[in-house]
Amino acid sequence: MTARGRVLLFGAGAVVVAVFFGLSCGELPRFGATAHPYGDRAVAASLAHRTANVVSSVNFDVRAFDTLGEESILFATVLGATLLLRLARDEQVRPAPAEGVLPTTRLLGIVLLPLALVVGVYIVAHGQLSPGGGFQGGVVLATALHLGYVAADYRVLERVRPLAVLDVADSAAAAAFTVMGLAGLAAGGAFLKNVLPLGTFNQITSGGTVPLFNAAVGIEVASGVIVLLAHFLEQAVEMSGPPEGGGSAEEEH
Amino acid sequence: MTQADLLPWAVAIPLLGAPVLAVAGRVLPRLGCDVLATAAAAGDVACLALLWSRIHGVSTARLGGWPARVGIVLAADRVGAGLALLVAVLVLAVLVYSWRYFDEPSGERAGLFPAMVLVFEAGMVGFALTGDLFNAFVFFELMGASAYALTGYRIEDPRPLQGALTFGVVNSFAAYLSLLGIGLLYARTGQLDLAAIGRGLAGRPPDLLVVTAFALVVTAMLVKAAVAPFHFWLPDAHAVAPTPVCMLMSGAMVELGVYGAARIYWTVFSGAGGVPHDAFRHTFTAFGVATALLGAVMCWQQRHLKRLLAFSTIAHVGLFVTALAALTPDGTAGAAVYVAAHGCVKAALFGLTGVLLDRYGSVDEHGLHGRARQLRLVGVLFTVGGLALAGLPPFGTGLGKALSEEAVSSSAGAWLTAVYVAVSAVTGGAVLRVALRVFWGVGPRPAEDHDDDQTTGEGEEPEIRGPLRGLPVMMTAVPGALLVLGAVPGCVPAVAHAITDGARALADPALYRRAVLGPPAEVRLPGAPVSSAWTVEGVALGCVSAAAAILLGAGSALRPLPAGRLLRLGVRALRRLHSGHLGDYLAWLAVGVAVLCAALAAQA
Amino acid sequence: MGVLVYLAAGWMLLVALYGLVTSRNLVHAVGCLSVAQASTYVLLLAVGYRDGATAPVFSDLAPGSRPLVDPVVQALALTDVVVGATVTALLLALTIQLRKRYSTLDPQALTGLRG
Numbered sequence: 009m010t011a012r013g014r015v016l017l018f019g020a021g022a023v024v025v026a027v028f029f030g031l032s033c034g035e036l037p038r039f040g041a042t043a044h045p046y047g048d049r050a051v052a053a054s055l056a057h058r059t060a061n062v063v064s065s066v067n068f069d070v071r072a073f074d075t076l077g078e079e080s081i082l083f084a085t086v087l088g089a090t091l092l093l094r095l096a097r098d099e100q101v102r103p104a105p106a107e108g109v110l111p112t113t114r115l116l117g118i119v120l121l122p123l124a125l126v127v128g129v130y131i132v133a134h135g136q137l138s139p140g141g142g143f144q145g146g147v148v149l150a151t152a153l154h155l156g157y158v159a160a161d162y163r164v165l166e167r168v169r170p171l172a173v174l175d176v177a178d179s180a181a182a183a184a185f186t187v188m189g190l191a192g193l194a195a196g197g198a199f200l201k202n203v204l205p206l207g208t209f210n211q212i213t214s215g216g217t218v219p220l221f222n223a224a225v226g227i228e229v230a231s232g233v234i235v236l237l238a239h240f241l242e243q244a245v246e247m248s249g250p251p252e253g254g255g256s257a258e259e260e261h
Numbered sequence: 262m263t264q265a266d267l268l269p270w271a272v273a274i275p276l277l278g279a280p281v282l283a284v285a286g287r288v289l290p291r292l293g294c295d296v297l298a299t300a301a302a303a304g305d306v307a308c309l310a311l312l313w314s315r316i317h318g319v320s321t322a323r324l325g326g327w328p329a330r331v332g333i334v335l336a337a338d339r340v341g342a343g344l345a346l347l348v349a350v351l352v353l354a355v356l357v358y359s360w361r362y363f364d365e366p367s368g369e370r371a372g373l374f375p376a377m378v379l380v381f382e383a384g385m386v387g388f389a390l391t392g393d394l395f396n397a398f399v400f401f402e403l404m405g406a407s408a409y410a411l412t413g414y415r416i417e418d419p420r421p422l423q424g425a426l427t428f429g430v431v432n433s434f435a436a437y438l439s440l441l442g443i444g445l446l447y448a449r450t451g452q453l454d455l456a457a458i459g460r461g462l463a464g465r466p467p468d469l470l471v472v473t474a475f476a477l478v479v480t481a482m483l484v485k486a487a488v489a490p491f492h493f494w495l496p497d498a499h500a501v502a503p504t505p506v507c508m509l510m511s512g513a514m515v516e517l518g519v520y521g522a523a524r525i526y527w528t529v530f531s532g533a534g535g536v537p538h539d540a541f542r543h544t545f546t547a548f549g550v551a552t553a554l555l556g557a558v559m560c561w562q563q564r565h566l567k568r569l570l571a572f573s574t575i576a577h578v579g580l581f582v583t584a585l586a587a588l589t590p591d592g593t594a595g596a597a598v599y600v601a602a603h604g605c606v607k608a609a610l611f612g613l614t615g616v617l618l619d620r621y622g623s624v625d626e627h628g629l630h631g632r633a634r635q636l637r638l639v640g641v642l643f644t645v646g647g648l649a650l651a652g653l654p655p656f657g658t659g660l661g662k663a664l665s666e667e668a669v670s671s672s673a674g675a676w677l678t679a680v681y682v683a684v685s686a687v688t689g690g691a692v693l694r695v696a697l698r699v700f701w702g703v704g705p706r707p708a709e710d711h712d713d714d715q716t717t718g719e720g721e722e723p724e725i726r727g728p729l730r731g732l733p734v735m736m737t738a739v740p741g742a743l744l745v746l747g748a749v750p751g752c753v754p755a756v757a758h759a760i761t762d763g764a765r766a767l768a769d770p771a772l773y774r775r776a777v778l779g780p781p782a783e784v785r786l787p788g789a790p791v792s793s794a795w796t797v798e799g800v801a802l803g804c805v806s807a808a809a810a811i812l813l814g815a816g817s818a819l820r821p822l823p824a825g826r827l828l829r830l831g832v833r834a835l836r837r838l839h840s841g842h843l844g845d846y847l848a849w850l851a852v853g854v855a856v857l858c859a860a861l862a863a864q865a
Numbered sequence: 866m867g868v869l870v871y872l873a874a875g876w877m878l879l880v881a882l883y884g885l886v887t888s889r890n891l892v893h894a895v896g897c898l899s900v901a902q903a904s905t906y907v908l909l910l911a912v913g914y915r916d917g918a919t920a921p922v923f924s925d926l927a928p929g930s931r932p933l934v935d936p937v938v939q940a941l942a943l944t945d946v947v948v949g950a951t952v953t954a955l956l957l958a959l960t961i962q963l964r965k966r967y968s969t970l971d972p973q974a975l976t977g978l979r980g
Contacts, residue, residue: 009848014848015848015883018848028472028858029441031469032470032473033875034868044451044937046451047933047934053327061924062933072325073324074395076276077384077396078948082947083279084384084407087373088958089955090370092410093958096965097417134924138922143946176284182276183280186277193270199269201325243961406951422966426963430885437898437904441878441908444905445908836980841976841977844888
């Protein structure tokens with residue numbers, strides 16, 4: 009199809025869809041309306057399980073199965089990226105060249121990296137109390153580690169990043185979520201049930217299993233994102249590929 | 262273990278197996294990984310078989326102990342559990358098929374391919390068993406993410422990467438469309454559980470919001486099911502994915518899209534405030550027939566074997582959708598039997614194509630002409646598969662076709678029966694033509710066709726290193742076993758009866774609602790059982806389509822069929838539409854959504 | 866103000882689809898997919914908003930003292946963000962490998978699968 013034909017076809021479809029969607033928006037409840045029955049039930053459930061952050065309670069207690077699916081998607085992506093970004097048969101790995109690093113940036117990195125890691129751990133640990141949690145904290149932890157790459161160079165990153173350990177930690181944390189869910193099945197009769205003592209409201213140990221699920225997801229996301237970024241960086245920095253111009257497809261057809 | 266426990270175990274087993282394999286693959290040899298993977302898959306088959314045999318109506322499990330109005334409830338009737346069982350059986354077959362075959366990465370990445378297959382299984386099983394709409398979206402994306410990575414597996418060749426990318430972008434975009442629909446439904450009803458949304462919609466007459474939300478949500482299902490005009494991604498993905506992955510995609514994943522559409526319509530939109538039955542019936546029958554005819558025509562034209570089988574899957578999906586669109590328990594029962602048998606037969610055919618790829622490095626029908634004469638057994642199995650696709654009794658596909666034909670002719674008209682016969686004949690005939698040419702060298706070798714507008718199937722890399730060793734036994738044994746499984750519903754009346762009996766539950770939303778929203782209790786299926794036996798007309802029509810398939814296949818192998826100039830031009834234009842260009846596919850997706858919205862609104 | 870927020874979500878989706886249909890670079894296409902996903906966040910969060918309400922977090926708020934916005938859609942949006950980020954990562958990995966094999970990122974140049 010020509011580019012023009014494509015745009016015309018798209019335009020025809022898009023106009024109709026836009027009209028339908030626009031008219032449907034007119035039938036939605038008013039923006040800012042006060043009736044949110046499911047929201048109110050979720051707040052009540054969260055308070056009943058003494059979790060101060062209602063969003064974390066919804067994620068790790070009330071609708072924990074969604075989070076299990078979501079962290080499985082992350083796990084699948086890490087596996088998939090490992091498979092897709094593997095060394096092809098006609099490629100080689102060459103060690104990353106050392107780069108010059110300004111002493112000021114190195115100092116900034118040395119100071120900020122542990123600080124950022126602590127912030128990440130804080131965000132993960134307090135997920136059940138204040139905004140944050142496993143996903144957010146995990147990403148902060150992963151990017152904190154890459155301050156080593158930003159402030160210094162690739163070799164420093166390789167030194168601070170034990171890739172095999174992180175790979176195993178990713179899988180272990182993913183499995184841990186499922187195992188804790190099955191423990192809930194064994195102890196409480198329902199998969200992913202909150203079976204631990206609920207603690208005192210607004211304390212770090214409150215919420216029952218929510219802090220544990222939080223920690224598992226935090227470890228999984230942090231190690232998963234680090235491994236993911238490691239594969240991408242390897243492609244950019246370390247791999248020398250086939251000669252430019254068409255690559256190594258077996259033959260034309 | 263109660264039924265309510267089996268439901269989460271069915272998802273937990275593959276989700277546990279995958280990380281264990283990913284870690285164990287670092288230290289265990291190839292044999293260890295194969296053993297682990299097969300054990301996990303077998304465990305899931307056992308769990309789902311147990312679940313399927315015990316369900317008598319709808320089985321539910323409240324996750325986290327929360328009721329449906331607060332948390333997520335897994336709800337499975339015989340159809341959902343049966344589809345999950347089909348998925349598990351095919352995953353086991355695929356993992357056994359890959360045993361001494363398949364060029365997997367070695368060393369520390371040895372366990373990754375089976376781990377990805379297990380995650381794919383978890384996504385599919387979770388999708389089949391869930392009773393919550395947003396949860397269905399999450400598992401839909403889980404299925405998708407693992408499928409994209411598995412499709413693009415062979416990274417040295419640019420075509421798998423292109424196929425995987427198109428697959429990924431189109432399916433993900435459709436998933437985001439459905440999320441918009443979910444947002445609209447949530448705003449209207451304040452619920453995310455399927456049964457609860459259905460109940461919430463019943464309070465008001467249907468308006469534009471309901472129609473738009475339905476169109477958006479069902480589009481993702483139709484894209485996954487590869488219904489025209491959302492089907493363009495499927496042949497591209499199948500042409501390039503590794504054979505074990507093709508077996509799973511055509512055998513189970515696509516059928517889950519059909520199931521999703523049916524489940525969402527029945528549970529959410531079939532009541533008073535949803536989409537009227539007639540609107541659904543007419544619109545989806547039209548989509549189904551168009552898909553079936555397009556799939557059959559394109560299937561006949563292909564010389565790339567995997568693309569040929571992919572288009573035949575599209576054609577059969579059209580037949581499934583037509584049967585479901587009848588909105589009767591008979592139609593649902595016919596579709597269920599047809600899906601179960603077709604999944605096994607199609608996976609077997611892909612497995613046999615993998616043998617050709619392994620031995621000759623090609624899946625080109627013209628290039629392989631007469632070369633596979635020594636693969637006697639494979640040839641016989643391939644022919645049997647072609648006859649099964651055509652609907653020959655006593656295969657399960659024949660029974661499913663017969664039941665579907667009866668259902669649609671009583672609800673919509675006898676002309677639909679002609680569509681069923683024609684489409685089965687053409688797709689079966691194409692497979693038979695391939696078998697005759699490749700395995701028996703029948704007929705003249707086709708002239709070299711330098712038409713740029715097609716994917717030929719030459720120049721494929723064998724999927725395993727070291728083609729000097731013999732053909733692994735499993736590569737023929739697994740397809741053989743799958744063909745036998747495909748014959749079971751047709752030959753064993755008890756199995757057919759079990760499938761059709763449970764299929765009634767799909768068409769009974771009140772039962773589902775009671776099971777999910779009511780107090781936890783055993784809910785039994787009321788009403789009269791549907792027919793599940795062979796009828797004289799069914800056997801006759803099955804024989805007619807098989808005979809037509811043989812005639813078409815043999816006839817065209819001996820001499821190319823004559824075709825009028827107009828027909829040739831039309832088919833050529835249709836083939837050019839399948840351009841491999843991402844923008845084209847998405848433009849057609851936009852048109853498809855628009856047509857769906859307009860058609861439903863006009864009749865609502 | 867009322868309907869405009871929802872219409873903005875629809876607009877974002879259609880603009881993203883236009884970008885995908887006319888894209889000449891695969892990285893741009895993956896970015897358009899992210900925009901499509903962002904439209905779903907806008908719709909979900911807009912649906913959950915309540916006038917004069919605050920965030921559903923009780924770390925510094927006594928329960929019951931103020932109305933709260935809908936926490937369920939926020940959890941859904943969180944799940945959605947993770948799903949989108951991971952799908953983007955996979956598609957970009959495919960794009961990297963494709964660039965190496967085709968030495969171009971133009972969808973027009975991908976002619977391997979046709980007919």
